[in-house]
Amino acid sequence: MGKETAQKINKPRAIRRLVIWYKRNSAVTSIVDTAASSAATASNVAGNVVSSAGSVVTTASNVAGNVAGNVVSSAESVVNTASSVVSNASSIAKNTLQPLVFDPLKRLQNNDNILDRVEESQSKRIWIAVDGMGGDYAPGPILEGCLEAISRFPINIKFVGKIEKVKDAAEKTGLAELLENEIDNKRLELIDSGEPIGMNEEATSVRKKKKASINVAMDLVRNNKAEAVYSAGNSGAMMASAIFRIGRLKGIERPAIGALFPTRDQTRPVLVLDVGANTDCKPSYLHQFALLGNIYAKDVLQVQKPKIGLLNIGEEECKGNDLSLKTFELLSSEKSFDFGGNCEGRDVLSGSFDVVVCDGFTGNILLKFLESVGGVLLDILRSELPRGRRGKVGSAFLKSNLLRIKKRLDHAEHGGALLLGVNGICVIGHGSSKSLSVVSALRLAHSAVNHGVMDNLNQLQKLQVLNS
Numbered sequence: 001m002g003k004e005t006a007q008k009i010n011k012p013r014a015i016r017r018l019v020i021w022y023k024r025n026s027a028v029t030s031i032v033d034t035a036a037s038s039a040a041t042a043s044n045v046a047g048n049v050v051s052s053a054g055s056v057v058t059t060a061s062n063v064a065g066n067v068a069g070n071v072v073s074s075a076e077s078v079v080n081t082a083s084s085v086v087s088n089a090s091s092i093a094k095n096t097l098q099p100l101v102f103d104p105l106k107r108l109q110n111n112d113n114i115l116d117r118v119e120e121s122q123s124k125r126i127w128i129a130v131d132g133m134g135g136d137y138a139p140g141p142i143l144e145g146c147l148e149a150i151s152r153f154p155i156n157i158k159f160v161g162k163i164e165k166v167k168d169a170a171e172k173t174g175l176a177e178l179l180e181n182e183i184d185n186k187r188l189e190l191i192d193s194g195e196p197i198g199m200n201e202e203a204t205s206v207r208k209k210k211k212a213s214i215n216v217a218m219d220l221v222r223n224n225k226a227e228a229v230y231s232a233g234n235s236g237a238m239m240a241s242a243i244f245r246i247g248r249l250k251g252i253e254r255p256a257i258g259a260l261f262p263t264r265d266q267t268r269p270v271l272v273l274d275v276g277a278n279t280d281c282k283p284s285y286l287h288q289f290a291l292l293g294n295i296y297a298k299d300v301l302q303v304q305k306p307k308i309g310l311l312n313i314g315e316e317e318c319k320g321n322d323l324s325l326k327t328f329e330l331l332s333s334e335k336s337f338d339f340g341g342n343c344e345g346r347d348v349l350s351g352s353f354d355v356v357v358c359d360g361f362t363g364n365i366l367l368k369f370l371e372s373v374g375g376v377l378l379d380i381l382r383s384e385l386p387r388g389r390r391g392k393v394g395s396a397f398l399k400s401n402l403l404r405i406k407k408r409l410d411h412a413e414h415g416g417a418l419l420l421g422v423n424g425i426c427v428i429g430h431g432s433s434k435s436l437s438v439v440s441a442l443r444l445a446h447s448a449v450n451h452g453v454m455d456n457l458n459q460l461q462k463l464q465v466l467n468s
Contacts, residue, residue, distance in 0.1 A: 125154040126449050128442060129217040129226035132161030133196035134233020136432050140169040142232065145438020147178055150187050152439065155446050157182075158226050160191045160217040191216060196233060199431055203236035206244060214238055218245040221424045228445040230416065232429030232438070239277055242422040249457055254278050255421030256289045257360070257428060258296060259367055260444075263351035270348060271297055272311075272356045275363035275417060283326040286310070286357050287334065291460055292420040293355035294337040299451040301354065309343030309353035311362060317342065323359065331357075416441030418448060420457070425449055 130146055132139045139161050146157045159166065170176040182188035194211030206215055214233055218241045220226040231238045239255060248255060258273035273289050274281070290308050297306035310327055312320045317328050319342065331339045343356050348366070358366070385395050416437070419426040427445045429437055 125156060126228070126446060127156045127158060127226045128445050129158045129160060129220040129229045130442075131196075131214045131217045131229070131231035131233055131238075132159045132166055133193065133213040134231040134238075135429065136199065136232075137434060138196075138232065139166050140173050141434040142438055143169060143179070144173060144175060145433075145435035146188065146442070147175060147182060148435060149439045149442040150182055153443055153446050155442060156186075157188045157442075158191055158217070158220055159188060160193050160213045160220070161196075162194075162213075163190050163192045166190060191220075193217075197237040199234050201234060201237065203234070203240040206237050206241040212237075212241075214241045215245065218242060218424075218426075221426075222246045227449045228425035228427065230427045230429060230438075230441050230445055232416075232431060232433040232441075235276060235428050235431075238426065238428055239419060239422075242419055242424065242426050246422055246424045249421055249423055249460060251460060252288055252292070252421040254281075254285050254288070255419050256285075256292060257363075257417045258293060258420050259363075259417040261349060261370060263349050265351045268303070268351060268354070269301065270351070270353055270356060271301070272348065272358070272363055272366065273420065274358065274360040275367045276360045277419070278360040279364075280361070281323065281359040283323060283330050286323070286327045286359070287330040288421070289357045290331055290334070290337060290339070290355065292457065293357060295456045295460070296418065296420060296448075296453060297354045299453045299456055300447055303354050305338050306354035307338050307340040307352070309340050309347070309356045311348070311356050311358035311366075312342035312344065315342050315344060327357075416444055418444070423454075423458075425454060 130142065132142050132146075135142055143159065143166060146159060149155060150157060167176070167179075170179045179188070183190065193213040193216040195209060196213045197205050197209060206212060209215070214231050214237055217226075217229045217231065221229050222245050229242075235257070239257075242255070255277055256274035257277045258271050259275045260269040261272050263270050271293050273293050274285075278285060294306050294308060297303045308331065310324065310331055312324050312328075314320070317332075318325075320328070324342075328342065340353055343353050345366075347353065348356055385398070416427040416429040416433075419428055425445055425448045427441050427448075429441045433441070
């Protein structure tokens with residue numbers, strides 16, 4: 001563990017050394033320019049030589065393109081003549097810049113998730129019930145994500161859905177053999193269900209469709225055959241099914257959906273709740289959301305003393321609507337957690353708070369807005385990167401950084417949100433979830449179970465405020 005941690009710490013230092021190496025070699029810029037023009041000439045010659053053969057033209061263009069790319073990466077031979085560069089570029093690049101730059105960078109990038117893998121390898125294997133028919137693209141991508149998650153995390157899956165449809169989807173996506181292997185290995189079990197709850201159906205449909213996949217999956221948790229449940233289907237239906245099947249925690253009036261948002265510190269996300277379960281809230285609801293979020297931040301996020309914030313239009317305690325003013329009074333008088341005061345919109349991602357509470361209407365708008373930020377930011381960065389050959393060389397060094405930025409802002413990397421306040425671990429996925437989102441959500445479910453969240457949530461009923 002010590003060696004791996006040192007590698008993560010030394011990564012920026014190694015990258016800085018590479019940059020310093022390039023700056024000290026002042027001839028690199030002029031060499032790159034000469035190499036690029038020579039490569040362009042070589043490409044034209046290659047195209048003219050084979051212009052009579054239709055299929056060969058494509059091959060020659062590809063060869064010329066490869067030569068051009070390798071020549072840009074080479075260093076000394078370009079100074080002499082363009083012809084020698086073209087003939088020797090491949091071997092020179094292999095022996096000079098490639099081992100100096102790209103191999104070290106590749107090794108650094110491969111160490112990104114070492115600590116995560118070590119933590120997961122030390123966790124116990126648990127059973128998770130999955131609503132295989134919930135979501136816009138179910139069951140294919142849901143099944144694909146489950147199979148991937150089984151191989152990466154210590155979990156087993158009870159996949160609930162119409163078995164014939166699940167097997168047909170496995171055949172179409174080329175997952176049939178892997179599915180059978182996991183069934184034989186007793187790491188995945190198919191459980192039949194009736195028709196699913198549609199995305200546009202009312203939440204009360206869970207009472208009419210008793211054999212719906214979400215109800216069957218929730219029953220597995222109620223009967224202790226699974227320790228958590230995941231669904232990318234109708235979130236209202238999942239909440240209703242959870243309340244009817246496994247019940248609320250004693251003293252909790254309304255469950256809340258808690259979503260993790262990225263902050264400046266990638267090791268310390270902020271939990272925002274509610275993000276959609278309750279559009280109209282009372283001050284007592286938000287007070288309970290803060291209590292739920294405080295426990296989650298302690299257990300799963302491993303924050304010793306989480307700082308709680310109330311989303312508002314200003315820092316002053318006199319700001320906000322009637323709901324905000326009354327909630328502020330309740331949170332200020334609570335002694336079981338650290339209330340940090342009002343949190344303005346600009347402070348949500350600052351890392352100043354560990355938990356931010358708000359009504360579900362405001363929280364859902366905030367969540368949907370954040371989902372769009374990542375894509376827009378990356379588009380802006382791409383449009384602002386320098387053009388031409390020099391820009392391409394510089395962009396090559398920024399590629400890994402841009403990918404990490406995308407990963408931090410991509411909602412698919414977080415996968416789902418916890419439904420807090422019900423008597424079981426329930427993870428709600430985005431309706432458009434595909435395999436990556438499913439993998440991330442199942443990891444979240446495993447983490448919640450493995451850290452004993454339910455044990456501590458059940459202790460809430462002992463608080464006087466919940467029994468008054």
